[in-house]
Amino acid sequence: MNQPTDNATSISLVLAGSGGSGVITAGNMLLAAAAKAGWYGLMTRSAGPQIRGGEAAALLRLSSEPVSAQPDRYDLIIALDWMNFERFADEIPLDENTVIIGDASAAKKTPAFVTEGPARRGDIDFKNLSKAIPGGRPNMIALGTVGALIGLPEDALDAALSDALAKRGEDAITASRAGAQAGRSVAADMPATPKLPTPEGEKAGRWLISGNEAAGLGAIRGGVRFVAAYPITPATEILEWMSPALTKVGGVLVQAEDELASINMAIGGSYGGVPALTATSGPGLALMTEAIGLAVASEVPVVIVDVMRGGPSTGIPTKSEQSDLNMALYALPGDAPHIVVAPNSIRDCVFTTQWSVHLAEAMQTPAIVLSDQALGQAKSVIAAPADIAFIAQRETASTPAQGENYQRYAVTASGVSPMALPGTPGCAYTADGLEHNPRGTPSGGAKDHHIQLDKRQRKTDDFDYGQHWADQAGEGDTVVLTWGSCTGPVLEALENLAGTDDAARMISMRLLMPAPKDQLTKALEGAKRVIVVEQTHSGQFMGYLRANIDLPRDAEHYCIPGPLPMRPGDIVSLVKEGTPS
Amino acid sequence: MTAETAITPKHTPRDYKSDIKPVWCPGCGDYSVLGSITKAFSELNLDPENVAVISGIGCSSRIPAYTDCYGFHGVHGRSLPLAAGLKVARPDMTVLVASGDGDGFSIGGNHFMHACRRNVDLTYVVMDNRVYGMTKGQASPTTEPDWDNALTPGGSGISPFRPLVIALAAGANFIARGFSGDQNGTAKLLKEAIEHPGFSFVQILSPCVTFRPDQKEWKDDVHDATVDPTDDLGRAARRLMTDDGFNVGVLYRGEREAFQPPIGNASATVADLEGKFAL
Ligand SMILES: Cc1ncc(C[n+]2csc(CCOP(=O)(O)OP(=O)(O)O)c2C)c(N)n1
Ligand code: SF4
Ligand SMILES: [Mg+2]
Numbered sequence: 001m002n003q004p005t006d007n008a009t010s011i012s013l014v015l016a017g018s019g020g021s022g023v024i025t026a027g028n029m030l031l032a033a034a035a036k037a038g039w040y041g042l043m044t045r046s047a048g049p050q051i052r053g054g055e056a057a058a059l060l061r062l063s064s065e066p067v068s069a070q071p072d073r074y075d076l077i078i079a080l081d082w083m084n085f086e087r088f089a090d091e092i093p094l095d096e097n098t099v100i101i102g103d104a105s106a107a108k109k110t111p112a113f114v115t116e117g118p119a120r121r122g123d124i125d126f127k128n129l130s131k132a133i134p135g136g137r138p139n140m141i142a143l144g145t146v147g148a149l150i151g152l153p154e155d156a157l158d159a160a161l162s163d164a165l166a167k168r169g170e171d172a173i174t175a176s177r178a179g180a181q182a183g184r185s186v187a188a189d190m191p192a193t194p195k196l197p198t199p200e201g202e203k204a205g206r207w208l209i210s211g212n213e214a215a216g217l218g219a220i221r222g223g224v225r226f227v228a229a230y231p232i233t234p235a236t237e238i239l240e241w242m243s244p245a246l247t248k249v250g251g252v253l254v255q256a257e258d259e260l261a262s263i264n265m266a267i268g269g270s271y272g273g274v275p276a277l278t279a280t281s282g283p284g285l286a287l288m289t290e291a292i293g294l295a296v297a298s299e300v301p302v303v304i305v306d307v308m309r310g311g312p313s314t315g316i317p318t319k320s321e322q323s324d325l326n327m328a329l330y331a332l333p334g335d336a337p338h339i340v341v342a343p344n345s346i347r348d349c350v351f352t353t354q355w356s357v358h359l360a361e362a363m364q365t366p367a368i369v370l371s372d373q374a375l376g377q378a379k380s381v382i383a384a385p386a387d388i389a390f391i392a393q394r395e396t397a398s399t400p401a402q403g404e405n406y407q408r409y410a411v412t413a414s415g416v417s418p419m420a421l422p423g424t425p426g427c428a429y430t431a432d433g434l435e436h437n438p439r440g441t442p443s444g445g446a447k448d449h450h451i452q453l454d455k456r457q458r459k460t461d462d463f464d465y466g467q468h469w470a471d472q473a474g475e476g477d478t479v480v481l482t483w484g485s486c487t488g489p490v491l492e493a494l495e496n497l498a499g500t501d502d503a504a505r506m507i508s509m510r511l512l513m514p515a516p517k518d519q520l521t522k523a524l525e526g527a528k529r530v531i532v533v534e535q536t537h538s539g540q541f542m543g544y545l546r547a548n549i550d551l552p553r554d555a556e557h558y559c560i561p562g563p564l565p566m567r568p569g570d571i572v573s574l575v576k577e578g579t580p581s
Numbered sequence: 582m583t584a585e586t587a588i589t590p591k592h593t594p595r596d597y598k599s600d601i602k603p604v605w606c607p608g609c610g611d612y613s614v615l616g617s618i619t620k621a622f623s624e625l626n627l628d629p630e631n632v633a634v635i636s637g638i639g640c641s642s643r644i645p646a647y648t649d650c651y652g653f654h655g656v657h658g659r660s661l662p663l664a665a666g667l668k669v670a671r672p673d674m675t676v677l678v679a680s681g682d683g684d685g686f687s688i689g690g691n692h693f694m695h696a697c698r699r700n701v702d703l704t705y706v707v708m709d710n711r712v713y714g715m716t717k718g719q720a721s722p723t724t725e726p727d728w729d730n731a732l733t734p735g736g737s738g739i740s741p742f743r744p745l746v747i748a749l750a751a752g753a754n755f756i757a758r759g760f761s762g763d764q765n766g767t768a769k770l771l772k773e774a775i776e777h778p779g780f781s782f783v784q785i786l787s788p789c790v791t792f793r794p795d796q797k798e799w800k801d802d803v804h805d806a807t808v809d810p811t812d813d814l815g816r817a818a819r820r821l822m823t824d825d826g827f828n829v830g831v832l833y834r835g836e837r838e839a840f841q842p843p844i845g846n847a848s849a850t851v852a853d854l855e856g857k858f859a860l
Contacts, residue, residue: 035860036860203860204860206859206860207855207858207859207860208858208860209858213858217851217854217855217858220851220854221851225844226666226669226670226844228662228666245854247843248847248848248849248853248854249847249849249850249851249854250844250845250846250847250848251844252669252670252842252843252844254665254666254669254842256662256695257662257691257692257694257695258691260658260659260662260691260692261659261661261662261665261691261692261695262662264655264656264659264662264663264666265662265663265665265666265669266666267655267663267666268635268653268662268663268664268665268666268667268668268670269666269667269669269670269671270666270670271653271663271666271667272666272667272670272671272674273670273671274670274671274844276666276670290656291655291656291659293656294655294656298653298655381860384855384859420651422630422631422633422651422667422671422674423630423631423651423671423673423674424630425628425630426630427630428629428630428649428650428651428652429651429652430634430645430646430648430651430652430653430654431652431653431654432646432653432654433654433655433656434654440646441601441646442646442654
């Protein structure tokens with residue numbers, strides 16, 4: 001049944017099944033095998049609302065080039081069963097070239113959007129094939145079939161299986177390899193999918209990592225050694241990765257009773273001199289806002305990573321959206337200068353989180369990192385991020401000379417005042433959320449208030465953020481202005497348009513607060529057309545831009561709420577035709 | 582006595598007092614509590630820079646700035662997590678937490694239970710005046726149900742919270758009650774509380790002369806606990822459940838080990854962590 005197909009530059013596939021069918025495990029193995037073989041790849045997960053046992057899907061895109069976005073369409077879907085498969089319908093665009101492989105014994109349960117859709121179909125008897133192997137499982141059959149269809153070298157898959165199952169022992173490895181072999185043997189009967197070119201095998205200097213792990217690593221690189229945690233989807237993996245990692249590097253993670261406690265614990269740890277972080281999602285950030293204001297007023301550095309999910313309220317915990325932007329920027333009581341930064345890729349989660357620690361420590365103020373589910377819970381093969389020399393550097397105070405008094409909130413040119421760490425003789429002071437004078441004594445006087453407001457504002461306004469305020473790419477009179485996880489699809493779209501009449505450039509903002517007004521205004525010079533792209537319903541990013549810079553009146557705006565990902569194809573048509581496809 | 586200790590001057594309570602004038606009303610019980618705290622520190626001869634006083638918001642929570650130790654005057658109700666973060670990150674510091682009945686039992690009630698349970702080595706001093714003093718006289722969780730006030734005229738109608746019983750049930754490792762009218766006695770309790778490992782809870786009856794002038798009577802109501810402190814949970818529970826709220830002294834002394842995860846002992850480098858992601 002197979003016919004030779006052209007080599008593709010990237011191939012996209014879905015492994016779907018009910019909970020317990022092991023599709024996520026199989027997806028992870030496939031990504032690891034592809035990485036071993038020398039391909040790049042991106043895997044996102046989609047799951048139903050059930051805690052355990054619901055439907056799940058591993059969405060993979062593999063390529064010989066780095067992958068920055070989910071695809072416009074899928075080449076291959078393997079469903080181990082059809083339970084609730086229709087729930088994924090919106091997330092898995094099919095077309096007449098898509099190959100759908102289902103379980104032969106459950107053919108009758110195939111959902112209508114598949115049977116009536118344009119895709120090509122094949123059936124595999126997953127159940128009986130796996131039964132024939134002692135310890136065999138349908139997900140391993142599927143893995144073997146996929147590998148054969150897309151041209152994944154067998155030894156890479158075998159090696160990935162051995163790695164993943166090392167703890168389960170030799171029998172599990174043998175059973176899985178036999179399953180994969182059985183899957184390979186039936187692949188020839190399936191409709192053909194594109195194959196990826198045989199990988200070069202050159203993979204030194206690459207990592208396989210999720211955005212949440214990358215954020216945790218960036219924090220540790222930056223010097224964070226104290227974390228207080230309260231679990232919340234989709235941020236928990238940051239905390240779970242950091243917990244043992246911190247222990248190894250001499251740090252500590254404490255589980256708190258709620259987010260009110262976790263942020264206050266982090267502030268307490270940092271006040272003690274240990275760079276500190278907490279990670280959460282929208283509902284947790286909402287609880288933390290009062291204490292983040294305290295960190296601004298008392299000038300204690302702290303990093304808060306918000307892995308955004310669909311809102312408002314409990315919203316859609318397992319899916320992505322950029323709709324906490326307003327909260328991160330504006331939710332603190334009073335005039336409270338703080339830092340808001342956003343990573344724009346899985347790889348950049350390392351850099352931006354590390355940078356946030358540097359910024360918080362240098363300016364002695366809280367920094368909020370706005371990641372999201374699309375970055376945090378996705379796993380990718382990336383070029384190893386360069387080690388940047390951003391290590392937490394806090395200006396500290398030492399015992400003053402005889403006759404001199406330490407002033408914790410001394411007014412300085414930069415606004416940053418040397419901070420005495422507890423234990424330093426002669427510098428005892430009280431950190432305070434009450435307005436205070438330079439010494440720290442509470443004061444409600446107009447003069448003290450104005451001086452301290454100015455000083456705190458100066459810290460973040462006058463800081464040199466260098467080139468890092470944004471990533472820019474491409475060329476052209478048209479500028480696509482975006483941030484966060486929308487950046488990947490925009491980049492891919494612009495690569496597709498490069499060299500055509502519609503070539504455009506991108507500005508992806510990493511620094512959101514303080515708003516880099518001058519840098520952005522300058523970067524927009526010469527733009528004939530500006531298209532703002534974001535993933536919210538109300539256009540929060542657009543509102544932010546309008547409030548901060550003189551954006552052209554006719555700037556175009558593409559904003560869609562979650563949970564569907566931005567797709568490169570939509571951005572291409574947006575640039576070409578002014579509307580998404 | 583070695584030569585070294587001979588030349589170390591002994592600290593006096595003054596060493597722990599700042600020159601900032603308290604905002605408290607004349608006669609407020611909290612003045613005396615401040616005195617007990619500085620006395621306890623001096624008797625333990627702690628170097629002021631190695632002591633931190635952490636608080637939330639309320640009249641009572643103003644204490645940190647009135648000491649010459651490291652301090653943190655945080656937000657309302659969150660002093661305990663703030664202090665726990667400091668102590669876990671800096672086990673070398675002696676950390677005392679100052680709070681009020683509103684700050685500690687109402688808005689901060691959840692942290693109170695979990696701090697008892699977590700058992701970080703902190704001394705938690707709650708100045709209980711059965712009223713929200715700072716916001717000018719509303720009922721708190723320890724206020725009598727029929728106490729008339731502007732927010733709940735005729736009284737809240739809710740029976741009071743029993744903080745010592747809750748502390749015991751939640752796992753506090755040391756439980757005592759003091760009275761601000763007895764500065765030396767309270768200093769002694771605090772000294773013991775600071776020395777006791779784990780989470781030590783000291784309720785100090787500290788009258789609000791402005792909004793609860795009736796509490797001037799407390800000096801006649803308090804009495805010393807007639808029995809020795811126990812480490813027996815059952816006996817302690819019975820004693821705390823049946824006491825009249827004016828029993829003063831150490832009431833429970835537990836033997837749980839303090840919560841202090843190791844910090845500062847690295848067994849790997851950041852590069853080792855990164856190696857796990859490399860292909
Ligand atoms: C989030 C928040 N809510 C309300 C307040 C107002 N407030 C300040 S102090 C206080 C009550 C303090 O009572 P207590 O802890 O008993 O202290 P006291 O003044 O009696 O010593 C309240 C409600 C606040 N500062 N912050
Ligand atoms: S209002 Fe009450 S608690 Fe507050 S200072 Fe005055 S007397 Fe003390
Ligand atoms: Mg009170």
